[in-house]
Amino acid sequence: MSQAPAAVDAHLRENLVSRAELLQGHFLHVVRDTVRLPSGREATREFVLHPGAVMVIALLDDGQVVLERQYRHPMEQVMLEFPAGKLDAGEASLLCAQRELLEETGYTAREWAFAGRLAPTIAYSNEIIDIWFARGLSLGERHLDEGEFLDVLTATPAALQALCRSGEVIDCKTLVGALWLQNVLRGDWVLDWGHACADPMNAACAG
Missing domain, CATH: 3.90.79.10 (Nucleoside Triphosphate Pyrophosphohydrolase)
Incomplete structure (x- = not known):
């Protein structure tokens, strides 16, 4: 029986713990997310939110x-x-x-x-x-x-x-x-x- 994608990727996925706003400019919106890794440890991810x-x-x-x-x-x-x-x-x-x-x-x-x-x-x-x-x-x-x-x-x-x-x-x-x-x-x-x-x-x- 085939697994659902979420189950297949469970060992790779990161889960959001919290988000901090770093920059809200005229063009760029930058955030820093704290995520929980598959290992259980926490890490940060900084990235740009974009409307598409x-x-x-x-x-x-x-x-x-x-x-x-x-x-x-x-x-x-x-x-x-x-x-x-x-x-x-x-x-x-x-x-x-x-x-x-x-x-x-x-x-x-x-x-x-x-x-x-x-x-x-x-x-x-x-x-x-x-x-x-x-x-x-x-x-x-x-x-x-x-x-x-x-x-x-x-x-x-x-x-x-x-x-x-x-x-x-x-x-x-x-x-x-x-x-x-x-x-x-x-x-x-x-x-x-x-x-x-x-x-x-x-x-x-x-x-």
């Missing part, structure tokens, strides 16, 4: 994908990435994906497909990024946030793969996105496409 985010793999009619170049201060360099952004409080994942694509690139999409999720920093954050594909793109005006500066560009999937292979792309979510893109284009991973609301800034599209 989305990443968009936007497919143009000519087969190219939409990318961004943005300066990332912790890395002290400009990074090549897929469009992405953090969920607002209470915001649905699809609505966030539509909003971020429009705000950062000016594109809206006729069809959307949820691909999967990734946890980019499991050792020190509970962040989860939802991966969305978009197609049937129309270009309009960007609506960048105050203090946000980025370039929008397009590339063929082959060019993107080459950049990942050469090490010019090191952003985790973009590397995972390139893997998804490769498998979708080969037909190995199938997406369930659906029509989206025409106005991604309308809360009624969140359904």
Whole structure:
């Protein structure tokens, strides 16, 4: 008889004893948890609480994908990435994906497909990024946030793969996105496409 996952993992799990707040900043929320180890001893775990985010793999009619170049201060360099952004409080994942694509690139999409999720920093954050594909793109005006500066560009999937292979792309979510893109284009991973609301800034599209 197969065991339930909780029973299977009992020898690995840690149980929360208490939590202390370390930092509540404008962007980061850092806590220190005291946990009880499987051995019975106690240890501390410091990590970042995150509301979640989305990443968009936007497919143009000519087969190219939409990318961004943005300066990332912790890395002290400009990074090549897929469009992405953090969920607002209470915001649905699809609505966030539509909003971020429009705000950062000016594109809206006729069809959307949820691909999967990734946890980019499991050792020190509970962040989860939802991966969305978009197609049937129309270009309009960007609506960048105050203090946000980025370039929008397009590339063929082959060019993107080459950049990942050469090490010019090191952003985790973009590397995972390139893997998804490769498998979708080969037909190995199938997406369930659906029509989206025409106005991604309308809360009624969140359904």
